[in-house]
Amino acid sequence: MSGRSEKSRISSSRSWAAGLHGSNPSTYSPVCIEPQDGKMEADEIDALPGQPDGVDFDQYAGYVTVDQKAGRALFYYFVESPRNSSSNNPLILWLNGGPGCSSLGYGAMSELGPFRVNSDGQTLFRNDFAWNNVANVIFLESPAGVGFSFSNTSSDYDNAGDTTTAIDTYTFLVNWLERFPQYKSRDFFIAGESYAGHYVPQLASTILYNNENTNQTVINLKGIAVGNGLLDEAITLRGIYDNFWTRALNSDETYKGIHKYCDFANDTASEKCFDFTGQADDEIGDIDIYNIYAPICLDSSLKNGSHGSVHDFDPCTDYYVENYLNIPEVQKALHANQTEWTHCRDYAWTDRPPTILPILKNIIQSGVSVWIYSGDKDGRVPVAATRFSLNVLKLGVKKGWHAWYSEKEVGGYVVEYEGGLALVTVRGAGHLVPSNQPQRALTFISSFLQGTLPPSTP
Template structure:
């Protein structure tokens, strides 16, 4: 009699366990589940969810509807880290990262007009080792919107506040991920988004805000940080890369006295103008890459581009684009109202841009229906001109110091051929923190090749370069990017 009773108890326990597992895996809102995507055939390697989290607009204003696309980890979503990804701008959609960088798919441009891009699984997607939330932030960016456009006047501090509210509500909707380690990541102007949000999350946890976010650290790629360090980075970078002569460099050094971004000397301005002329025509996001020339901006392309097989109505095979970036030459982010890229481009022609694949795909009605994007959000564009955005958080150096003092892990990485946010400035400000070096400057290896260089500091603070990469690192070096990303998340030596 004991044996049947034991078997009965085992069956009951197994049923209870199955029920628990079912509840745990199905806690996510099923109305947000993405079951298929136009342009992709086959099964997703993990679950995808997309939709909106609504937060209070404040001061009796209409609410803000923040859009996310969530890719569960392809490895073990119940225990793998959850990472929030933010693109910069300010005012640029995180679908930049989803479509062009480390998202679950690679996109092939349509062969004929009217067709959709073709999607293939990305073997180097960061969802191989983590779950990722791609968030359009702040309201007014990408598919995020508000019924009252006065909500589109915002800045660093309000954006961090809103994104923290988003995270609290998102984890309420996806309670099965509350216990997972949580990280924040982003690039370019997200060099401001990430530390300010991290600070709000830290303060919320310490003050007892529920749910408690299991926040462990953050990473920033080619990110803005401090106007002095960022503004003085370009001239030394271009000289070190052999883009300007010793004579031009020495002239600027003497006339500007090391201050290249906030000068008052007319002779300094003349020296910098000569440097800018020397750099004209380069792809500022990767000096090794050719530029895409929009057919609407020039009636004839240079002979060198014709030899590459490029014509006025055909883009280069590698998509490179301006939007999502930080600033043009010699213009670090200063306090106050920031002109957005669409506004800058009204008066300045900047080459090397092409975001056609994302624009075509994300404005297709069937795609928008599949990913639960509200029609009220309007036409999708990579970077919006609708915001009035204020840089009001100041330098990020104090944020980094406070957060590392609180024990959070930090990875600051730079594609070393980016001329937009040169690694020279990032290397200088990371060193300025004054932390003890615990892992002296050395190469790091991927597939038996030098992939870049690394310097480790006390307080779990790491600076890393990716050899040959531009501003959007995973776009240029996908395999190496997945490697350092996965190693860092797992706490392994890079």
Template sequence: MLYLESPAGVGFSYSDDQSFYTSANDVITASDNLAFLEKWFEKYPQYKNRDFYITGESYAGHYVPQLANLIVHSKAKINLKGIAIGNPLLDFNTDFNSRGEYLWSHGLLSDDTYDMFNSKCNYSTIRRQGQARSYTPTCSLVANQASKEIGRFVNAYDVTLDVCLSNVFSQSLVLEQVQDEETKIDVCVEDETIEYLNRKDVQTALNARLVGVNNWTPCSEVLSYDMDNLEVPMTPVLTSLIKSGIRVLVYSGDQDSVLPLTGTRVVVNGLAKQLGLNVTLPYRAWFNGNQVGGWTQVYGDALTFATIRGASHEAPFSQPERSIALLRGFLAGKPLPSANEIAQKPERVIPHL
């Protein structure tokens, strides 16, 4: 498994050419990533004939499909079989406009504020104006009202998790699951990661060094990315990949309000209709162990949508077991387990309301 920091300027990666930081965009990122892979396979030729998959989450909804498409059309000698993208940005308007409905349906917004998103200023417009740092009075009113109602103590990347209250008094949220053991989620993991990766002994062990920055940070302090790229739709790229025989898995942690599943499945369903793909596996629950892992639907033999129940924007953070079960199924090319495949337990009678 390879972990690639991309583009240069994030994490411990850097560019010797300082002008790179002012001109980075999706096209350059895809080209650089392909150059890296080709050099890596030259150095480790024993892996050349192995099946190759690319995965990523969030803005990797741009990075992953574009890299995969470049591999296919450049005829690179890489045995690409499929891609998996989680809570991905695929269509700017659809993805961001789904946030209002998601937040309202989870009780974070009032009816009046939700109505304002639908009638006065939607989330994609607010996001667009925020990037330009120029809000209209109407959109400013809607955004401020939503922020006031949501408050400062909700993690937008997982609306069910607590927030980290202090670096000193680290806390853990315990989610009790009927899986013989408890799963603990450290909601202060970002603060702890920052502290850990800025330790000199850790950097030495990773053979990493800081170039042009004083500290490792979650967000780049030097890179100026072309934010107009966010509005480039990825459905044409996914269409090209599927037509080329590349398998595509799109999955969503269902507690994420930043890029909610409600928008993602609209995009995926639209993509399937555009390609004329029939539903080969109707929408149903899939299982990990004896518990529901999420829901899934398969179109044709190349496009799969799935949710991961109880998972955040970065699904493996809050649901590692369900995430790895999903990815193992995808790599094996097998349908996710159904209720009929799990060990049956005696039914409990639950009164209906």
């Protein structure tokens, strides 16, 4: 990142999405829409192997081609709201980060989806606080190469980046809505976490641009929610090391050395800075940086006859999920290609702006609701980093910092800014908020979808 002031970085921003397609709408080339007749019915899942009894919602999975010439297709898993709930529930697209991590393995199977995987790696149990209680949710594996998503053109994996990911995800959405036309007019929201701090605002910006400049489906975008998201790289580094010290994970000497030798404001670092940040990383020890007070996985072996509970998150969940999604019968039920599924894929990422704040500001000015939420036990993108980043926007406060409640306990804290931005913390949650605090996550996402702040009284 350059040494320009934060003020100039915001004021000199241009529409990121307009830059994708050229500033002149007449040069815009619409995305390709493939025939979708009959594909919704073909994608319906009869039942997932090992799912519990009493499933009262419909679920779908399959591929949507986003580039016919390259043979590039993205895999999705879609869960509708229970059949006896409102037929007008909104539509959410969920995106995990990485870049290169799966929204099926994390979002659907470990966080906000209707099921989680038992420690036997073979069966599922119900998540009572799944987000499909209040919305219809699409989990998208993106970009191509993540999870079951693929391309027949191997160079696509070498050219993945923020720009191509936003374009492909928009292309997916337009085609998916042709496959599920009953959702074309629904209120639409985008949510995600971590590197989705890039994905979500960039997709929202792309949608807003295309809504103005195309005769294709106008997507009814109402709001975006980003959890523990990477918003500004240099500011996030400052927040990480400040958080280490305030959480008693680093020594005073290390903290002082970092602030003496590291110039986060101008994104410059000396050898001394690297020495002290390396020392800070060493001092932390063997903990889960994504949930600093949680136990780590000490026994990843499968355990027959053991059944999980959504109230007690198992730190070895990743191993159970990976085993489950590699069962041939499971892949067949999901209409997925038979492949070796993994949580994340490494990429030589081709483009990533050092800050996403100008895009976020443009979205706020468009009238779309923006919520930034943060689990307060995360060490990777801590609350401090998020607060430092949002302060750059210099927004006026509409409703000051106060506690919000889930059931009869404080669920976290919230501040509402002018223009429709809210910062929400989730007490007792790490980087993957719905994993650690599913009930509190459902409380705040329900409020977000309704356009109100979380409850301020028990």
